[in-house]
Structures are given as structure tokens and as C-alpha cells.
Amino acid sequence: MPKGTAVFLDTSILIASLVHPPRTKKRIKARLKAYDFACSGTVVRAEMKRRLFKDAIYLHKLVSKCATIQEVNRRLEALPHQQFRRFRTCLQIVHTIDETDDDRDRLDRARLFLEDLLRRGMDRIERRCHFLTDSACAIGKDRVRENPAGFDAGPRNCSRMGARCGIVRFLEKNRGLLAGIREYLGELEPGRAPGRKSDELASAERFIAHFMENPSSIQRKDPCLTAGDLLIALESQHIPDFYTMNGRESQHLCRVLKQRLIVRPNNPDKEEVECDRGAATWPEF
């Protein structure tokens, strides 16, 4: 691991550094300049595959197989409502870039955008970010693969990784810390209001309880999928500063881990919120 001052980047920051507007990317770059190095973890990589690359792979398949934009729309309309809505918002990818573009041009452009993201996106991140491998998350270690049929993000469930998944050993190593987090979460009031225990944190609390009682069966619970925020917090434990675009869960996990929390708002014109370790109170997210 490199030496010097470090900041841990969560999934939201890594995704933003790839596909958010240049102004947001500049704000992130400016923040990172204050550190000797930036790092992240393999569970974060697994989340990126699930959240960004999987959608990109599906869209890539669509634009590669369909002959017309109409056909792309027809295929999307066949998806369940929630997924249809999600992918409809991505259709800027087949919008006209040049006024003389026909359907073939638009689909070809989309294919090139997506192939660049899928082939080089992770390398782009790795150039600026060191990945910690303590969690030994097998899903995160595997890269998106390209084969003659297209791209493949690999399995999404820890339960399908067998002995390659090192998460159970990672949890065992952090049993003491997990007990502390469980105790902290147990005292939080549940609710949707800022500062309360979100559904995700409640799920993390249940996950810890299950692990404490049945550690051998926890892999079947798909830890990276069901308790991502918690695992990412554990991955970041030795890094004093935690950088995210979502303070909702991190505000609590960083408190327990005695980290400084930096929250980047979506709007690049807004200043980042910094929550210092020593401060008695933090803004609520």
C-alpha cells in the first residue's frame, strides 16, 4: 500500500468520477489533490459491477442486437415496470449527436460509448485509486470480461462464489468491530428522517445479528448484496477519511469507525460537507 495521507472512496464517488458531468469530476479531483493517495475496496468494485457495469452490459447488448431505435424501445417496454423506467432514463445514449445521424449511426455511437466504459472504465479508476483487498471479495476481484458474445460481469451473488469468496473470513477477523457497530445501530431510532436508522442500516443490523449467531451460513445471505454499506465500512476502517455522495448510512458507520466523513452533494456548485472526527455533532443526512 502507498504511504502518506489517504482517503477512502465509496461506490458513489467512483461512479461519479467515471460518468458524472466534468464539473463534478473536477470537484472530486480537487478534493483528492489534498491527499497523497486515494483508495477503495473490492466490495466497492463488486458494487460498481452490479450498479453501473451490469446496466451498461444490458444496454450494450440491446444496441448491438437491435437494428432500429424502435426495436430498442420495444425491448425496453417488455421489461418489468421499475426496470423499464430505469433504462428509459438511459436512452440519452441513443440520442442524436449529429443531425445527419440515422438509427444505425445512433446505435453505433451508443455501442462505442458503452464499449469504452466497459473495456476501460475500471482501468481509468485504477489509475487514480489503490484497491484494498482485505475483504477478499471474489466478485469484486473479477473484472468485466469480453467474449465473442459480448460482455459478462460474472456472478452477482457471493453464494455462487464458493470457497473463492473471502468475506466470511473477513467478517470473522472483524467480529469485535461488528459488535460495536451492532451496539451503535441498536441505539438508533429507525425512520426516514435525517439522522435516523435507514432501512439499509436496519438490514445491516440484522445481518450482523445473523452472522454472530450463524457465521457458517452467512455466505448464503449474499453479504456483498445485502450488507454492502457495512462491508465497505469495514474495508475502509484503517483509512481516516471517508468520501461519499451519500451520507445517509455513512454518517453512522463513520462515527463508529472514528473517521472523518466528507459528503459531495450531487450538485457540483454546492460545497462538500465535512464532518470532523472530533466534532460533538455532525449535520444529519
Added chain:
Amino acid sequence: MEEAAEAKEPVDLGIAGMSLIESLREMWRLRSSQSDEWGTIVNYLQSSLADQVLENLTPGQCSNLRSVLEDHLVPSADTGSIESAIDLLEDSDFQPLKPLMDLGKNC
């Protein structure tokens, strides 16, 4: 373009910018005879200029466009050429990856 931008001649800048757009359109039509990397850079250049008011381009933006065209849009374009092209375009406030941004919003 750079000269027109430096001289603050919006009409000349607009004319030069439209010539560039026309040239890029021609290059895009040639993409099947070139590598995907080359096509990707043409695509990023066209995407960067898609919503631009050409008459308002700054000397810095024109200079970076020239660098991408001269140094990176070459028949031997590779991954490094793409990375440099994206950096140059984004450094001058173009949005080459704009069509991908909605994908990020869903995450």
C-alpha cells in the same frame, strides 16, 4: 479556430467550427475502415461539440480540440489516445461522455 477565438471574431469562429463539424461527420462515415479506438475519439469529439454554441468557444477550448485532432485522432489511436482525448476535452469543459451520464444517475 484558435485565431478566431483569440481575436474574438465570433463569425469567423462559427464558420471554422462548422467546417470542423462537417469534417468530423465525414470521418464518422469512414469509421468502419478505422479502428474502434479511432471511431471512439471521433464520437467523443462530435459529442463534445453537439450542444456547443460554436461562436462562444474559448481559445483554450479550441487549442484542446486541436490537440485531440492532431495528437490523438491518428490511425494508430489506442487506449492512451482515448484517455488523453477525454482528459483534454473535459479539462476544457466539454462533455464528451454526456450520453453516459444518465447511466450514472441510476446508480
